[in-house]
Amino acid sequence: MDTFSKQEKMEIELTVNGQIVRRTVPTTLRLLDFLRDDLHLTGAKEVCAEGECGACTVFLDGRTVNSCLIFAVEADGAEITTIEGLAENGVQGELKKAFVKHHSVQCGYCIPGMVLSGLQVLEENDHPSVEEAAEGIAGNICRCTGYHKILEAIVETGRSES
Amino acid sequence: MKYYRPKTTAELFELLENEQGSKALLAGGTDLMPRYEQGRPFPDLLIDLKHLPEMSEIHEEQEEIIIGALTSVEDLKKNPLIRRYAKALSMAAGEFAAVQIRHRATIGGNLMNASPAGDLIPPLNILNAGLMVSSRQSVREIPIDEFHLGPGKTALDETEILTEIRFKKTDLESTFVKLGLRRAMAISVVNLAASYKILDGKYQALNLAAGAVAPTVVGLEKYAEAVVADVEAIDTEIALLENAISPIDDIRATARYRRKALKNIARYTLHELLSETDE
Numbered sequence: 001m002d003t004f005s006k007q008e009k010m011e012i013e014l015t016v017n018g019q020i021v022r023r024t025v026p027t028t029l030r031l032l033d034f035l036r037d038d039l040h041l042t043g044a045k046e047v048c049a050e051g052e053c054g055a056c057t058v059f060l061d062g063r064t065v066n067s068c069l070i071f072a073v074e075a076d077g078a079e080i081t082t083i084e085g086l087a088e089n090g091v092q093g094e095l096k097k098a099f100v101k102h103h104s105v106q107c108g109y110c111i112p113g114m115v116l117s118g119l120q121v122l123e124e125n126d127h128p129s130v131e132e133a134a135e136g137i138a139g140n141i142c143r144c145t146g147y148h149k150i151l152e153a154i155v156e157t158g159r160s161e162s
Numbered sequence: 163m164k165y166y167r168p169k170t171t172a173e174l175f176e177l178l179e180n181e182q183g184s185k186a187l188l189a190g191g192t193d194l195m196p197r198y199e200q201g202r203p204f205p206d207l208l209i210d211l212k213h214l215p216e217m218s219e220i221h222e223e224q225e226e227i228i229i230g231a232l233t234s235v236e237d238l239k240k241n242p243l244i245r246r247y248a249k250a251l252s253m254a255a256g257e258f259a260a261v262q263i264r265h266r267a268t269i270g271g272n273l274m275n276a277s278p279a280g281d282l283i284p285p286l287n288i289l290n291a292g293l294m295v296s297s298r299q300s301v302r303e304i305p306i307d308e309f310h311l312g313p314g315k316t317a318l319d320e321t322e323i324l325t326e327i328r329f330k331k332t333d334l335e336s337t338f339v340k341l342g343l344r345r346a347m348a349i350s351v352v353n354l355a356a357s358y359k360i361l362d363g364k365y366q367a368l369n370l371a372a373g374a375v376a377p378t379v380v381g382l383e384k385y386a387e388a389v390v391a392d393v394e395a396i397d398t399e400i401a402l403l404e405n406a407i408s409p410i411d412d413i414r415a416t417a418r419y420r421r422k423a424l425k426n427i428a429r430y431t432l433h434e435l436l437s438e439t440d441e
Contacts (some may be wrong), residue, residue: 008163027165028204030195050196051263054349063236063265069195072268073165074188075211105302120261138346 012076017085034072054140057113083112098153106144108134175298190266231270250285250336279374284355287371
């Protein structure tokens with residue numbers, strides 16, 4: 001019974017980084033695994049698999065979510081943006097450049113999630129303070145940087161985007 | 163596991179009544195998914211509620227505020243009606259997990275999950291909220307203090323769903339205090355909601371509810387009323403809070419710590435509110 005139910009499949013259609021994708025997936029597949037294994041978009045990472053660390057963060061219909069806590073079938077009809085889908089210009093490009101400029105990246109594992117959470121902060125607040133940026137990345141854990149350089153990158157992008 | 167996405171409540175009730183096999187109702191999924199991750203077997207049917215119409219809005223009527231059960235915690239946090247009429251609920255939503263979780267997690271999910279530490283419950287308790295529950299045959303209202311029967315248990319039966327949360331508009335102020343082990347993401351060790359009205363250094367009205375100190379959230383009206391009757395009684399009444407709670411030892415704290423923490427938080431909050439209003 002259990003084996004049978006695990007094999008249940010469904011066709012889904014969604015937009016990922018601007019492209020329409022249609023696939024047949026097991027109903028128990030997580031959005032994170034769908035992105036990484038089926039679409040080979042490996043920017044979103046798995047660490048805790050329970051929504052504590054934010055390494056699997058993606059945008060779903062314009063809001064950041066943990067892709068480890070969502071079934072791929074739930075995203076049928078949705079619009080997903082991963083780190084791979086960010087533009088080189090505008091605030092998306094500015095934020096990526098600021099991460100490089102401020103040496104915000106050490107091992108890099110948390111960075112896709114950090115950039116997307118930073119972007120969510122900037123989409124709601126053109127000029128975030130350090131505290132507001134910190135609140136915005138509270139769901140993302142980094143074990144290398146001590147966060148300061150990540151916060152500098154987000155805050156500076158806000159200042160330069162007038 | 164079959165995945166269903168009902169578009170109307172009629173379709174949903176049909177599934178609940180007629181489909182065979184184990185069923186799980188899915189709202190935000192932020193509590194459900196980690197359980198599957200930890201090895202809980204998948205249900206035969208997963209029923210995704212997120213596409214039901216008109217269940218994710220907050221609106222006001224003449225005397226009441228109505229919150230759809232599928233309203234996300236982030237929308238709750240930002241909503242001006244909630245900020246105005248239910249400050250404690252707005253504060254609890256603001257301290258809830260982190261933004262990625264708040265985007266998905268719903269107020270209905272938090273109530274149905276029935277955690278003794280559910281942060282949105284004490285703020286609804288002090289508002290005497292009513293929870294609207296529907297099945298194919300009936301609609302009924304369950305008062306918040308009768309909704310939770312124990313950890314993970316609610317008064318709903320298997321053919322019913324929680325559709326909305328209602329409470330009367332009030333001119334009382336309110337606040338929410340949470341003690342966790344980390345600022346973001348933390349599950350409460352103890353939490354406390356208070357509604358109040360202060361005049362001339364005295365409580366004209368006061369209600370209190372505490373979470374994570376018993377199998378369900380505990381209303382502390384009796385103690386609050388004694389403080390209204392005599393403001394000098396704050397410290398003695400707080401010592402008595404001990405009798406209203408039955409905390410446990412768990413991974414986050416010991417029962418002894420929870421007893422102390424609740425009393426300290428309550429004492430601090432009641433004195434602090436008085437001195438704030440003095441200024």
